[in-house]
Amino acid sequence: MEPLEPDTRTLERGLARYVRAVASAVGVPAESTTVEISDTATAYLGLPLRWRDRPDHDVMLVWSERRGWSLAVETEPTQSPDVIAHQGGENLVPAPAAVARFVADTAAGRHPGPAAPAAVKTASRTSLTEQLRPYLGREPDSPA
Incomplete structure (x- = not known):
């Protein structure tokens, strides 16, 4: 018997707590984040950065269940x-500290990752919820 897909509220709660943990690691308040679960699960973090080539535009960190994390203007x-x-990588839910390093390295011009996403195998909602499980049982700023 195949496992049942998790309900949307469980997935949204796990993703929201994960995104708040990433926001904390990146140094932005939780108020600068959004999470949406629809046909695709997505997240957004507004960053207090300006990109050197586009100084009049905000920089954002976005996440998608199809592509993982991206830094964009x-x-x-x-x-x-x-x-x-x-x-890069196959892991759609990297540790918040790894995401923070990705942001810092990219902002400093040191990110070796691709500008285009690698082909990421879309995880099932069940698999995604399992990856977010560590964030379901605790508030994002509490000890593990």
């Missing part, structure tokens, strides 16, 4: 953001 509301770099 916001554009006009009707346009897609300009992606600067993707955090």
